[in-house]
Structure formats: structure tokens, C-alpha cells
Amino acid sequence: MDNVNLKxxxxxxxxxxxxxxxxxxxxHEIGEKTKQKVRELAEQLNYMPNPYAxxxxxxxxxxxxxxxxxxANNFFAMAINGIEAVAQEKGYHVLxxxxxxxxxxxxxxxxxxxxxxxxxxxxxxSGETVSTDHLQKLTDxxxxxxxxxxxxETFSGGTVTTDDYDSGYKATExxxxxxxxxxxxxxxxxxxxxxxxRMQGYKDALQKNKxxxxxxxxxxxxxxxxxxxxxILKLLKSKNRxxxxxxxxxxxxxxxxxACQELKLHxxxxxxxIGFSNLETAALLNPGLSTITQxxxxxxxxxxxxxxxxxxxxxxxxxxxxVEIKSELVARGSTKAS
Amino acid sequence: MDNVNLKxxxxxxxxxxxxxxxxxxxxHEIGEKTKQKVRELAEQLNYMPNPYAxxxxxxxxxxxxxxxxxxANNFFAMAINGIEAVAQEKGYHVLxxxxxxxxxxxxxxxxxxxxxxxxxxxxxxSGETVSTDHLQKLTDxxxxxxxxxxxxETFSGGTVTTDDYDSGYKATExxxxxxxxxxxxxxxxxxxxxxxxRMQGYKDALQKNKxxxxxxxxxxxxxxxxxxxxxILKLLKSKNRxxxxxxxxxxxxxxxxxACQELKLHxxxxxxxIGFSNLETAALLNPGLSTITQxxxxxxxxxxxxxxxxxxxxxxxxxxxxVEIKSELVARGSTKAS
Numbered sequence: 001m002d003n004v005n006l007k008x009x010x011x012x013x014x015x016x017x018x019x020x021x022x023x024x025x026x027x028h029e030i031g032e033k034t035k036q037k038v039r040e041l042a043e044q045l046n047y048m049p050n051p052y053a054x055x056x057x058x059x060x061x062x063x064x065x066x067x068x069x070x071x072a073n074n075f076f077a078m079a080i081n082g083i084e085a086v087a088q089e090k091g092y093h094v095l096x097x098x099x100x101x102x103x104x105x106x107x108x109x110x111x112x113x114x115x116x117x118x119x120x121x122x123x124x125x126s127g128e129t130v131s132t133d134h135l136q137k138l139t140d141x142x143x144x145x146x147x148x149x150x151x152x153e154t155f156s157g158g159t160v161t162t163d164d165y166d167s168g169y170k171a172t173e174x175x176x177x178x179x180x181x182x183x184x185x186x187x188x189x190x191x192x193x194x195x196x197x198r199m200q201g202y203k204d205a206l207q208k209n210k211x212x213x214x215x216x217x218x219x220x221x222x223x224x225x226x227x228x229x230x231x232i233l234k235l236l237k238s239k240n241r242x243x244x245x246x247x248x249x250x251x252x253x254x255x256x257x258x259a260c261q262e263l264k265l266h267x268x269x270x271x272x273x274i275g276f277s278n279l280e281t282a283a284l285l286n287p288g289l290s291t292i293t294q295x296x297x298x299x300x301x302x303x304x305x306x307x308x309x310x311x312x313x314x315x316x317x318x319x320x321x322x323v324e325i326k327s328e329l330v331a332r333g334s335t336k337a338s
Numbered sequence: 339m340d341n342v343n344l345k346x347x348x349x350x351x352x353x354x355x356x357x358x359x360x361x362x363x364x365x366h367e368i369g370e371k372t373k374q375k376v377r378e379l380a381e382q383l384n385y386m387p388n389p390y391a392x393x394x395x396x397x398x399x400x401x402x403x404x405x406x407x408x409x410a411n412n413f414f415a416m417a418i419n420g421i422e423a424v425a426q427e428k429g430y431h432v433l434x435x436x437x438x439x440x441x442x443x444x445x446x447x448x449x450x451x452x453x454x455x456x457x458x459x460x461x462x463x464s465g466e467t468v469s470t471d472h473l474q475k476l477t478d479x480x481x482x483x484x485x486x487x488x489x490x491e492t493f494s495g496g497t498v499t500t501d502d503y504d505s506g507y508k509a510t511e512x513x514x515x516x517x518x519x520x521x522x523x524x525x526x527x528x529x530x531x532x533x534x535x536r537m538q539g540y541k542d543a544l545q546k547n548k549x550x551x552x553x554x555x556x557x558x559x560x561x562x563x564x565x566x567x568x569x570i571l572k573l574l575k576s577k578n579r580x581x582x583x584x585x586x587x588x589x590x591x592x593x594x595x596x597a598c599q600e601l602k603l604h605x606x607x608x609x610x611x612i613g614f615s616n617l618e619t620a621a622l623l624n625p626g627l628s629t630i631t632q633x634x635x636x637x638x639x640x641x642x643x644x645x646x647x648x649x650x651x652x653x654x655x656x657x658x659x660x661v662e663i664k665s666e667l668v669a670r671g672s673t674k675a676s
Contacts, residue, residue: 040449043449043452043453044449070415071409071410071414071415071418071434072409072412072415072416072618074410076409077408077409077410078410080409080436081438084436084438093435093447093450094435094436095433095434095435096409096433096434096435096436097431097432097433097434098418098422098432098434100419100422109431111378111381111382112431114381115381117455251618254618254619254622257619257622258621258622261621261622279619280410280589280592281592281595281617281619281622281623283596283599284592284595284596284599284619284623284624285619285622285623285624286622286623286624286625286626287624288624
């Protein structure tokens with residue numbers, strides 16, 4: 001950048017030329033707000049950074065990627081708000097990528113991100129993902145990754161989760177206390193760590209209450225929710241119809257309501273339903289849906305905070321930090337004892 | 339790229355070296371799938387394009403930006419799916435940016451995109467946006483912009499909308515036919531073209547049915563939905579309480595339900611509600627919400643198709659293309675005549 005432009009920025013913002021220069025070098029001596037103003041002005045003046053000037057420093061993109069399965073889900077929508085709140089404070093943009101719960105799409109996004117488009121990544125894995133091999137190259141390139149909600153436990157990095165085991169246990173016990181004896185568990189993945197935790201909570205609660213586990217009541221669902229409604233219809237039309245449904249994710253609870261509506265099965269008289277969900281309309285449904293409500297905003301905020309600790313080198317990329325924030329069981333009409 | 343690597347890619351994919359070379363030059367002679375495979379492999383081999391080799395062609399990023407107010411809204415979530423379906427076919431990534439309905443955030447994103455991070459932009463404007471001055475620099479840089487749903491009519495580019503005027507008219511007439519005489523209109527913006535169209539439909543339907551327009555029944559709502567619930571509570575507690583509510587966007591319909599629940603006002607006996615909405619749970623609410631359902635997926639698909647026509651130079655950036663796709667009125671319990 002030539003001195004004329006440096007001077008122009010300094011005058012416009014009423015700061016010294018050396019401050020402008022330090023801001024453009026992303027120095028820690030300059031506040032985030034000032035840096036952002038300087039960068040914006042530099043952009044307006046069509047300033048292109050000299051690639052040699054900063055050769056000893058890694059060029060920052062000031063972008064972080066957020067890779068999530070879907071956005072038509074209040075959990076993710078609220079988590080995004082938490083992540084953006086932190087990113088905005090740091091002067092970063094959040095680029096959102098959707099996997100639609102498919103591993104193939106997730107792998108394609110990982111390859112795309114190898115190109116150095118972002119400084120760091122926050123991820124919630126697809127239901128099909130069984131390993132993190134496709135993410136190794138990103139870590140090799142020193143792009144830090146933090147997982148939230150749908151994590152892989154073996155990955156050495158940061159994770160933010162909720163108390164999935166306890167929540168699975170509590171939700172199941174809640175159905176048992178409401179009188180259910182045959183409780184179906186709707187799963188999105190056999191492999192995902194949180195899915196295993198939730199299901200283990202379900203199994204242990206059954207055992208503790210001396211209710212035999214029936215394998216045919218554990219339903220593996222699909223990324224395609226239309227197929228799930230069919231699976232649930234089949235389940236509800238079967239001879240040994242369950243009297244309780246535990247939906248491990250929000251859209252499975254919605255599919256269950258649609259199936260009951262179609263079959264004219266009264267909730268909660270004929271079947272009681274509880275689900276992990278941050279649905280804004282949970283209390284407005286007919287009847288209100290009992291939920292395990294996750295601290296979505298806080299989980300997003302915590303994940304972003306953890307990522308910036310890594311970006312600012314306050315922790316190393318591979319530091320294995322784990323944060324768990326508790327969920328809340330909110331009982332509504334769908335699990336009312338009859 | 340050295341010849342060793344060109345050869346390696348050619349051998350791996352079982353195509354000729356000249357095909358690899360043409361694929362890397364983004365030649366029209368090579369199919370999209372092959373190009374993508376070549377690019378991915380080149381990425382894996384850490385191929386960095388020679389900036390001089392393609393100096394006569396503009397470097398493509400193979401990204402498009404999608405700038406929307408929010409994602410916790412089924413209209414946008416479904417539109418995103420439509421946009422991604424087209425982008426995927428073309429070998430493009432979609433980077434999603436959220437404005438949270440604030441103009442300031444939208445302006446910041448526009449500045450950010452000036453840096454050449456994307457080849458084109460699909461936008462749905464914030465409720466606060468009154469002009470497109472902040473987008474002019476993008477157009478000057480020959481980055482095409484297509485608007486969907488929340489458009490600015492004066493912008494010379496592409497727009498995809500639904501029949502907002504007709505839908506506003508139909509929804510209002512539907513409430514009148516159900517017996518409503520005092521119909522409140524919940525608006526998100528005075529300025530947005532689609533908001534004006536919807537409201538004009540409302541006004542004209544009242545006039546046609548000889549119902550006087552009451553200014554105090556037109557409520558300007560906020561980007562913050564907590565504030566909106568307070569506004570609606572105030573409206574419903576007023577002496578001349580409306581017997582019908584027309585919510586011009588989904589979250590205002592949800593806020594109306596919450597307000598009625600809090601005041602124990604029976605829907606539809608005391609107040610009938612209809613709203614623009616693609617809510618997945620509309621039929622599951624208590625009572626089911628009558629909706630103007632927009633063709634969200636198709637609108638997204640159409641917007642992306644239009645953008646790629648511009649990117650592929652089959653139309654010029656400023657060609658003023660307009661596509662309108664009709665919405666559907668779905669009557670449910672919330673507007674049942676009493």
C-alpha cells in the first residue's frame with residue numbers, strides 16, 4: 001500500500017499512520033474495532049496486500065467456516081446465532097456450509113476448505129460420518145477445527161456437547177413415569193458419538209426400570225425425512241405398536257406427529273412423544289411437544305470462543321478441550337400421563 | 339503446474355493430458371463432472387494456478403454467496419435447498435451469509451464480498467433496506483446479483499418473486515369470508531417491495547369488501563421477535579381488538595400464536611390468523627395454521643438458474659429478468675368460520 005493511501009486512512013480515522021500500518025499487519029496492539037475500520041477503508045481504496053510484506057506471518061482470511069447438517073432446525077439456527085455473536089466481536093465472517101446429513105457432501109466441503117478460504121472451522125458432523133480421515137488434511141494445514149453437538153470423540157481438538165447420556169436417560173425415564181412400557185427409539189445414526197450416548201441413556205433407563213429392550217423398537221432413520229414418516233407409520237401400524245416414542249432429533253419428532261395425525265392416533269392417549277428439540281412452535285403444537293431442549297445458543301458461543309482461543313494461539317490446535325453444557329427437560333402435553 | 343502432475347491427473351482419471359489442461363482452464367469442451375474431479379485432484383497435489391496463464395480470463399472462485407435475513411424460517415431453508423441443487427450441478431459451492439434483518443450487517447457483508455470471494459450473489463434483502471447503493475460497487479466489479487423474494491424493484495438485474503399482491507388480497511378476503519371485520523396486518527417493513535405489494539393486496543381487499551381501513555391495525559414489526567410478541571399482546575389487549583390477524587411473514591404468525599396462548603384467546607373463535615409461511619409444523623399447531631405457502635424450493639432454484647445464466651454470459655449482468663411463481667392458500671383450523 002502506498003504512503004498516500006496509508007495517510008488517507010490515518011486522517012479519515014483520526015489515528016496515526018503507524019497505527020494503520022500495525023492494524024493492516026493484524027497487530028495485537030490495535031483494538032479489533034479499529035482494525036476492522038482500517039481494513040474496510042483499505043478495501044474501499046482497493047488496497048491489495050503485498051504478498052511479500054507479510055511472508056513471515058500467515059495470511060489471515062478473517063473467515064471461519066461453519067459446517068452443519070441442516071438449517072431448517074432451530075438447534076442449528078440458534079447455535080449459528082451464538083457463533084456469529086462471537087465472530088462479529090472478533091471481526092470475522094462466518095461462511096455456512098450444509099452437508100444435508102450426507103458424508104459425501106461433507107467430504108466435498110472439506111476438500112473445498114483445503115484451499116485456504118478460512119482460518120478455522122466449526123463443525124457438527126453428518127449422521128453418516130464414521131471417521132475424521134477426511135478432515136486430517138485440514139489439521140495438517142494447521143486449520144483448527146472445533147466440533148459441537150455431533151462430535152467425533154477420537155479427534156484431537158475441541159468439542160462442545162450437551163449431557164447426551166443423561167438427557168437420553170431422563171427422557172426415557174420421563175416416558176416410563178408417564179406409563180409407557182414399549183418405548184421406541186428413533187435414531188439418526190449408529191455411529192455418531194452423541195447418538196450412541198443418547199441411545200445408551202435410553203437403554204440404561206429401560207434396564208434400571210426392568211423393561212426388556214426390544215430391538216425392533218430401535219429405528220434407524222434416514223437423512224430424508226419423507227422416508228422417516230413411512231418408517232414411523234410402519235412402526236405405528238405394527239402389531240406390537242409402541243406406546244411411547246423418543247425422537248433423538250427434532251425432525252423425527254415432527255415426522256412422528258405427522259404419522260400420528262395421519263393414523264388418527266391420539267397423542268398422548270395412544271402414544272406419548274418426547275424429542276430432542278429447540279422447536280419454536282413446540283408449545284403451540286397439538287398437543288405441546290415435550291422436549292429435551294439443548295442450550296443451542298450457548299453451545300455455539302462456546303464452540304466459537306474455543307476456536308478463537310486456537311486461532312489466537314492461546315491454546316494449540318490439537319489441545320483436547322471438552323466443554324459440556326446441560327440440556328433441560330421441558331414436559332408438555334405430549335407426555336401427559338393418561 | 340508441471341507436466342509430471344498433469345500426467346498424474348490424466349492417468350488417475352483415465353483422460354488425456356490435454357483434457358486435464360482444458361479442464362483446469364475451465365474450458366466449455368469439458369464436462370462439469372470431469373472438471374470437478376480434475377480440480378479436486380489438482381487441489382490434492384497442492385497445485386497452485388499460475389496467475390499469468392489465465393490472465394485473459396477472469397479467475398473463477400466457483401463460489402456463490404447467498405445473503406438472507408435468517409435461516410430459522412422454512413421459506414429460506416427450502417429456498418437454500420433449491421439454490422444448492424442448481425449450484426451442485428454446476429460444481430459451485432454456496433456460502434451462506436445472514437443479515438438477521440439488519441441493514442448494517444447487510445452492508446458489511448456487501449463490503450466483504452467486494453474482495454472477490456465469489457463469482458455471483460443471490461440475495462433476499464433485510465427488512466431495513468431501502469436502496470441498493472451498498473450493492474453498486476459489486477455490480478461495478480461485474481459480480482452479478484439476483485434477488486429472490488425480498489427484492490428491490492429499481493435494481494437492474496434478475497428477480498424471482500411470488501404473486502405477493504394477489505396473495506395478500508386472497509389472504510385478506512379469506513379472513514373476511516370467515517367472518518372477520520377488524521383485520522390487523524403485521525408488517526415487517528414499510529420499504530420492501532414485497533411488503534408493499536402484500537399490504538396493497540390487504541388494503542384493496544378491504545376496500546372491495548367495503549371495510550374501512552384502520553391505520554392502528556397496521557403494525558410495523560421489528561427484526562427482534564421478542565419485541566413483536568409484546569406489540570401483538572398490546573394489540574390484542576386494546577379496546578378495539580382485531581378479530582383477524584394477517585401475518586406477512588412466518589415468525590409474526592408464530593408470535594401471534596404465542597400471544598393468543600398467553601392471553602388465553604381462542605383461535606379461531608376469538609381471533610383468526612393467517613400468515614405467509616412454509617412452516618413444517620403448520621398442520622400440527624393447535625389449531626392448524628392457515629397459510630399462504632410460497633413455492634420456496636422452486637424460487638431458490640429459479641434464482642440460481644438465473645444467476646448461472648449471467649455467470650455463463652448467456653444473459654448480461656444488467657439484463658432485467660423477472661420471474662414470478664404463484665403461492666398457494668392453504669386453509670386450516672386457524673381461519674375456520676365460527
